[in-house]
Amino acid sequence: MAPKPPSSTLQAPAATSSSLSAPTLPHPAPSSANPTSKHSEQPPAASSPPNPNPKSKKRKRKDNVHILHQTTFRKPSWTYFHLNLVTPAAIDTTSTSMSKPAASPATASLDLLTVSSLLTPPLTAFLGLTGSSIAIDILKTQGCDVWIRVARQDARALRASLTGWMGSCEAGRIFTRTEELSLQPRTLIPHMLSSGQAKDVVKG
Amino acid sequence: MLAMHRNDGSDTKFYFSHSLLPRYIDPHNIPTKKKPFSTFGAQHFTHRLDLILPEEVFELVRNRLEDETGVGRAQYARVYMKLGELLQGDFFTEYIKKGNITMLSEGRPLVDNVFSLYEGVLRIEVDRPTYERCGLEGKPIEDGGRKHQKNRWVMEFDLRQPSMLHGKKGFSRLEWACKNVLDQSLTWLFFNFSPTSRESLPEGNEPISTYHPFIHSIAPVTTSLPNVLAPELTVADLTALYDQEDSLSLLEYLNLLSLDSPRVNSTDKVDAFLSRYAVPDFDNGVAEKNMVRVRWRGFISPQFVRELFLTVRTEGMKVKKEEQDGDGGTKNKQEKRWFALSGLGFGGQSAYTVMQWAGRETLVWVCE
Numbered sequence: 001m002a003p004k005p006p007s008s009t010l011q012a013p014a015a016t017s018s019s020l021s022a023p024t025l026p027h028p029a030p031s032s033a034n035p036t037s038k039h040s041e042q043p044p045a046a047s048s049p050p051n052p053n054p055k056s057k058k059r060k061r062k063d064n065v066h067i068l069h070q071t072t073f074r075k076p077s078w079t080y081f082h083l084n085l086v087t088p089a090a091i092d093t094t095s096t097s098m099s100k101p102a103a104s105p106a107t108a109s110l111d112l113l114t115v116s117s118l119l120t121p122p123l124t125a126f127l128g129l130t131g132s133s134i135a136i137d138i139l140k141t142q143g144c145d146v147w148i149r150v151a152r153q154d155a156r157a158l159r160a161s162l163t164g165w166m167g168s169c170e171a172g173r174i175f176t177r178t179e180e181l182s183l184q185p186r187t188l189i190p191h192m193l194s195s196g197q198a199k200d201v202v203k204g
Numbered sequence: 205m206l207a208m209h210r211n212d213g214s215d216t217k218f219y220f221s222h223s224l225l226p227r228y229i230d231p232h233n234i235p236t237k238k239k240p241f242s243t244f245g246a247q248h249f250t251h252r253l254d255l256i257l258p259e260e261v262f263e264l265v266r267n268r269l270e271d272e273t274g275v276g277r278a279q280y281a282r283v284y285m286k287l288g289e290l291l292q293g294d295f296f297t298e299y300i301k302k303g304n305i306t307m308l309s310e311g312r313p314l315v316d317n318v319f320s321l322y323e324g325v326l327r328i329e330v331d332r333p334t335y336e337r338c339g340l341e342g343k344p345i346e347d348g349g350r351k352h353q354k355n356r357w358v359m360e361f362d363l364r365q366p367s368m369l370h371g372k373k374g375f376s377r378l379e380w381a382c383k384n385v386l387d388q389s390l391t392w393l394f395f396n397f398s399p400t401s402r403e404s405l406p407e408g409n410e411p412i413s414t415y416h417p418f419i420h421s422i423a424p425v426t427t428s429l430p431n432v433l434a435p436e437l438t439v440a441d442l443t444a445l446y447d448q449e450d451s452l453s454l455l456e457y458l459n460l461l462s463l464d465s466p467r468v469n470s471t472d473k474v475d476a477f478l479s480r481y482a483v484p485d486f487d488n489g490v491a492e493k494n495m496v497r498v499r500w501r502g503f504i505s506p507q508f509v510r511e512l513f514l515t516v517r518t519e520g521m522k523v524k525k526e527e528q529d530g531d532g533g534t535k536n537k538q539e540k541r542w543f544a545l546s547g548l549g550f551g552g553q554s555a556y557t558v559m560q561w562a563g564r565e566t567l568v569w570v571c572e
Contacts, residue, residue, distance in 0.1 A: 066223050066224045066225070066226065066238055066239070067221055067222070067223045067224075067239065068222045068223060068224065068443070069221065069222040069443070069446055070219075070220070070221040070222075070223075071219075071220050071221075071446065072217055072218065072219050072220070073217065073218040073219075073220060073448045073451065073452060074215055074217050075211075075215050076215070076216060076218065076448075076452055077449070077452070078452075078456065112474065112478045112479075113478070116477070116478055127208070135480065137467075137478075137479040137480055137481050138474075138478050138479050139460060139463065139465045139467055139479065139481065140463055140464070140465040140466060140467070147463060147465070149481065152215075153209065153211060156207075156208050156209075156210075157208045157209070160208065
């Protein structure tokens with residue numbers, strides 16, 4: 001049984017105007033395909049298999065592609081952080097000397113403006129005006145957790161400035177301790193954090 | 205140039221692919237070599253699995269997911285054991301030689317000693333002094349630190365080999381190392397692939413029961429995400445998304461849905477000073493939709509993920525007869541239904557997101 005020569009309609013993975021039909025030959029068992037990464041703009045005519053003799057006993061499985069496009073992205077534009085606010089009240093549960101009616105008790109929830117005002121002093125102290133001008137997008141706040149997004153080039157500066165930051169907010173004191181966790185924060189957009197991301201702990 | 209602003213250094217990489225599912229998937233012979241199944245299999249231990257679907261699709265699969273004995277449930281155990289105990293007695297013969305289990309020990313990858321067992325291969329990751337004391341053969345791995353320092357070493361042993369039996373030289377060297385060097389009692393997570401394990405583990409009829417495991421069950425947690433803005437995308441638009449900016453902004457959008465961020469809500473009116481995130485447009489506009497997020501947390505195996513993926517696809521994304529194109533896919537280029545499955549591995553080191561459209565088109569992002 002002569003193998004069916006590939007028709008051009010089967011080999012057109014791309015142009016959005018043409019119909020995207022499945023580029024597979026009617027083989028009964030489409031296994032062991034060689035997934036070649038065909039670029040999407042490949043013209044139909046050029047994608048016939050390089051085998052000049054269609055009646056050869058070795059059937060070229062290259063026609064049976066299932067990967068339409070494959071690529072690697074490096075240097076993404078954004079870096080994501082997961083920060084956590086820890087108040088002294090939450091830490092010193094046994095010590096009575098430090099306890100005062102906490103202005104921000106451990107169960108308080110952060111809102112966007114508080115986060116913004118908590119993040120500006122460390123950036124300004126570390127990098128001055130350029131530090132305070134780093135654009136931070138606050139993606140979500142939940143209890144004492146906050147998720148933010150910064151441009152990748154600013155991520156180093158942000159992390160460094162939050163390290164060892166000590167300050168105050170309203171009546172409480174704020175410390176910043178950076179924990180370099182190899183564990184990425186659990187609920188963030190984890191894939192998009194750069195490797196070795198710090199989980200910054202802002203104590204307040 | 206300040207060190208702060210240097211643009212070099214290792215970055216996260218994203219491996220993106222747009223592929224087609226096989227034309228016919230045999231439920232008894234689930235494929236493992238093609239995407240996205242190869243992606244599921246590459247992540248041996250999944251900590252968290254998120255499934256994002258439109259509400260309509262969720263309603264179709266809801267029963268299957270919430271069914272007590274169904275595809276949305278699993279169980280794993282947590283035990284305190286020493287590494288040497290894995291190689292002894294009943295545990296060794298029943299589980300490793302005859303059965304199929306997977307185990308993961310406590311320990312941060314690249315920082316502590318981590319042991320894992322998957323498909324019969326025991327993988328031991330240790331730092332250099334421990335490696336030298338073990339006296340076993342291993343390979344150095346990159347730990348992100350100084351080059352040419354070789355601080356982290358990995359030793360792998362295929363315990364299913366006939367040479368791995370008590371009394372054989374290689375095996376006794378391994379046992380010696382476990383007895384003298386790696387003899388700490390650690391917390392392990394354990395999962396047994398055998399279908400009878402669902403009943404026998406809680407009853408205490410298994411070899412692991414002598415170690416008094418804590419049994420945990422994995423159940424889905426459903427959160428509804430009402431009134432979110434979603435980009436209007438159809439199957440025909442997918443080929444236009446190969447650009448880095450577009451592809452990663454779609455990934456970012458899917459992950460913000462997973463995060464349940466208010467920035468994707470249609471009612472969100474946040475000042476531009478606080479957040480300048482906008483739902484990506486892709487030239488087709490955005491529309492309001494109701495989405496649902498289902499989340500599983502625990503010790504999840506790739507098999508669970510595969511079965512879940514296939515269940516949602518077959519039950520929730522049926523292609524109407526008149527739209528079928530004879531190859532298992534859909535002829536309708538305006539097809540809008542999709543669902544996204546994303547998995548985060550233990551240690552946060554590996555993560556993937558798979559976006560499956562009704563039909564055969566699949567987008568996969570793997571992050572490293």
